Amino acid sequence: MKGNIYKNNHRSLNFLISSFPNMFLAIVPAYNEEKTIGSVVQSLFDHVDRVVVVDDGSRDETAARAAGAGATVLRHELNRGQGAALETGHEYARMIGAEHVLHFDADEQFDVADIRPALAKLKNTAADVLLGSRFLDGRSRVPWVKRRLLLPLARLFHRLTDRTRLTDAHNGFRVLNRRALDMIRLTQDRMAHASEIPAQAARAGLKTVELPVRVVYREYGQGMGGGARIIKELIFGKFIRRIN
């Protein structure tokens, strides 16, 4: 089916690939982020080759603002969650032959100054996946409950289920190379994708590294209920293929 979608556009795709032989693509999932999306997209253009915003069924002007700022916009007609939006971005990255992709949030919580060092570290360490961490230096002010309770629990869950050892468990700043892009397929539509990425990377034998990044909290993000929901999604997700 995908072949059919892109059959008529080989010329434009080839043009894209030849213009950026080592394309670095930023994927920005966005849901009702009209206030910040424009400036986030603009700030990204100094650090990546292209920006794709996956508008996840927003009811505001997110798509128009993102397009106005120069991003490619893919629009989910229904809200499917951040994991689903990222996988749509991955699919697009595979189509246009991106060499590296960056996951970046639409709410200005990340710092674009971390992007170049991240890509450099991924290349220098010959890693496939780079995950941002809020705990490797003191730049991020993480709320107490999150720092002391939710994230340690998440780390323990990862250690027990996927045998991955990370200093941060749910950080949306990531860089993936093409190998990781080909081997990782996100099936968790909502927030549990953040657990799925290191787990799939470990299973596929991909090398994962961490880098300290700065996170500025605009909103709290995942609370206690969110954490419980993520664990529920991960557990039910493990049964889906087995029963159906």
Add this chain to the structure above:
Amino acid sequence: MLFLFQLLFFLFSFYAVGNVVKKRREGSASRRGVIFWLIFWLIADVAVIWPNSTTVLANAFGIGRGSDLVIYSSLALLFFLIFKLHIKIESINRDVTKVVRDRALRDHENIKTLKH
């Protein structure tokens, strides 16, 4: 009193079995599902018509009363069905995502083709 309950339950089980058979004819029920529900309603009818039969079975499992056995097994069955339902909903959710994703990529390409 018990007779009236038995009669009503019996009628309801007939209605339920009729529904299962109808769904099978329409092609919306699997063979395994039909067999499961037929056996389920058969056991339920036997238990209602001969209430002592559950006590015999309960004693075999080391449970005192037949009605306790019915409650325990019903709870287990309900939990299992809710679990299966959850999985099914999640699976449908993933299918919806696939459709939404394909449309998003297709729409984007169509717009680009129109512009060129």
